Amino acid sequence: MTLYGTDLMALLPELIIVVTACLIIALDPITPASRRDILAWLSVGALALCLGLTGGQINVLNVRVSAFSDLVVIDAYARFWKILLYGVTGLTILMSLPYLKAERVHLGEYYGFILLALSGMMVMVSGADLLTIYLGTELMSLSLYVMTGLNRSKPRSLEAAAKYFVLGAFSSGILLYGISLLYGLAGSTKLVSIAGAIGTRGADDSLVLIATILIAVGFGFKLATVPFHMWTPDVYQGAPTSVTAFMAVASKAASFAAFMRVFVEGLGGLKGDWSFLFLLISVATLVLGNVVAIVQTNIKRMLAYSSIAHAGYALIGFVAAGRGVGASGGTPGLASIMIYLALYSFMTLGAFAVIGMLRKGVVEGEEIEDFTGLAKRQPLAAFLMLVFMGSLAGIPPTAGFIGKFYVFMAAVEAGLAWLAAIALIFAAVSAYYYMRVVMVMYMRDPNPSSVAQPRLVTSPALSFVLACAVAGVILFGLFPNPLVSFALQSVLTLK
């Protein structure tokens, strides 16, 4: 394999991110603690640069640039996810600044790890080869394990990191086993070759099916779908809130992106088989996620189950894509997942930003009860939380409704109206726990005897994050057109 300049140019954004990450880790020891903000701004600058590069990389849609002998592709589909990931990472970094200071873990390497995780995600969404995708997944996961355990003084943070590591490593093993089986069958790990091999061997080859199931299980862990969701609540609760937000949004988006590419481009010949498998998984996921979220008292845990449920909704779009018939094929289903996850990012980031602001003395107020009477003390913050909760519940005119609308539309188009009906009934169930947060904020008076009234720690960076999140939730709820057409155009390169 020869390296060409064009290959390196194609990967320029990834290279910039990796170099910046290394630079930050190198600069960290020589930066005085009071000036660590510079590292955060450096990483935001790198993100802005990459946003410009990625945006300009593909001028013509439908063009697919392969680099490194087809190990990675630069196409509109990857561009959609990368732009989303830059935005999410940038907002997470801004959210982390005040949060980490308040938690007294403002460490420079945090920004390095978040950029390394991002570079892993970028490789995942661009990977056209199972090993490239695996590499990206591992880079992302390893960085996330470290970030989860960032709060070394908190046993819960360490426990979460350990759990996440063990289960994550286990799932990577399963994924790798599936990849190795496919390699044995196709003689290559390239998605194109695998698709070809499946075409010649036929879809009912049992070895192909076993490999498919193993890969589905491996991705199931990353996506936190039932029954592979067990790590989610503990990790989401234990990790620092900004890391939780990053995991809930960015790692989910990247995993979905890679998952969709693998199953559509590589294993597309097995549509009939995997769409049934994911039908079962999606129903189980949204039922369990929504029902168990009801009984949670810790808001981060509740949002963990809610994120499980949201993965279930997004999977419905994937089932619809697998069942897709007619001229449009699976495009509406795949596009609906992209729309759903993009909109889900705004509301989830916003909700976690509000949670990160809430302080009870020196510790974080993360019980739902801590939100009691927030509307009286901090009307604006309570209103923002109301918007995010309403959006997560899918009430129009917020972005959450638009996301659900497109997913269910794809489902009904694929003849799965009954599945949409089940999912919507559980959306009503989910409204109960989202509205409970609203109820606590608006309708309960704070207990006057409690000493430590939770208060909000605000900062300009955090206000900016909240403004972006709420603008995304409301503007895309009212004017979804730009996002929808962007997703519909981008999905066309996935085939």
Next chain:
Amino acid sequence: MTSSFPWLSLLLVLPLAGAIAMYFATESSARWIALVATLADLFVALPLWWLFDPQAIQMQFTEHVAWVTTPPIYYSLGLDGISLPLVLMTAGIMPLCVMASWNAITTRVRGFMAMLLVMEVAMVGVFIALDFVLFYVFWEAMLIPMYLLIGVWGGSNRLYAAIKFFLYTLAGSLLLLVAILVLYFYGGHTFDILAISQGSYPASLQMWLFLAFFAAFAVKVPMFPFHTWLPDAHVEAPTAGSVILASILLKMGTYGFLRFSLPMLPDASRAFTPMMVVLSIIAIIYGAYMALAQVDLKKLIAYSSVSHMGFVTLGLFVLNQQGIEGAVLQMVNHGITTGGLFLCVGMIYERTHSRLIADNVGLAAPMPQYATLLVIFALSSLGLPGTNSFVGEFLVLVGTFLWSKAATAFASLGIILAATYLLWMIQRVVFGVPSPHHLPKLRDLSQRELATLVPLALLVFLIGLFPNPFVSRMHQSVTNTIASMSRAKVAPTAHPSAGGTAPLLAESGEQLNPQGPSR
């Protein structure tokens, strides 16, 4: 008729602007801003009554702007003879709600008024939306404001009532969303309500869709047995919330049946008619019996609403001109009368801090003006000739008579029971003998309270004595609805009907019920 001036958008923008202005307002100015915004809305709505052309068979004052391209969703508005009275009623009731909350709401006034105004946007939007998705957005957008109105400013058991209201109505309306999507793919890939109404759909599909519509609309009406959220919500809501619920929110359910179920799913509507009539009659009699047993004034009126809304659904589903016209008129009448009754209860609650009949006995002597108005609304509610409800209920019963004589007999029982519980209530509250140690000195109605109640009382007699202007405006639209149920249907096409003004029917169809004498 395409109007160049965006009347209907203005109807939506004014309250929305008021709601946004609340963010910058002070607690004391909030009331005035809300009053100005709602009155401005009323003054925009009123001219529509005269500008409306009763002969036209098309939607009027239409607006049609592309909203989402894939799938084609339009910001599409229009009025016909069915939505016109409901829009006017909404615009008329809202200033009264603001005035009724003037002194009753003392905490977080800005938020309260903002929620009232957002509710107005959503409610008017529901009645004028001509795009199914737009309709659904308005339909759902009122959930959170109403949830907050009940939950933040409500009575002691408000948390339970608020979440019950929220979950009941949400669960019902989510199935509506699936039905809308199914109709999109069966109905020529359009969300245009008029185009979907012209399509024909397989009978078995219609049954499923009817049930999905039913889940959404029957909860809202509420029809027996989905009514259990109503008494809780009414009792716990602040006065303005109760008035909005009773006068406007409940009408959205019956409006949904009339606008969607009947024209889109005519075969299923016919097939389900016996069930709907039976449920309506159960609601009429059961609601009345429950009202008889209540000791709480608000609960009494809440159950009387269940009973009265039974008349509306009865009139709709006998599927003839008289029944449907009576039902539409009764929707407005119930809004006026029950709105008035809830306002009366709110006013007495501000004085005695009790809604129990036993604590509010013998008000005729200390409060003669109040007593007079309460009696007027009660008599209107029981359908005394000369008042509005008489006309509406009479039309419904005539329509029912053409469908089944037995059903008419059972429904009439509801009127007798209504007379019983209302007159008994009047006997105690107005003319009863108070226990001497009980009543504090009560002042009669203030100017503001009179200004709240008198317009409604005038409307009671205006519609009761001169119903013709009201009925004539809805006549053509009701005829269209019935005709569109029996006309041979064609598969609708995806064209966004030019300017949204596609006529509901191309040729005048025959009436569904041939033996029904034309009025």
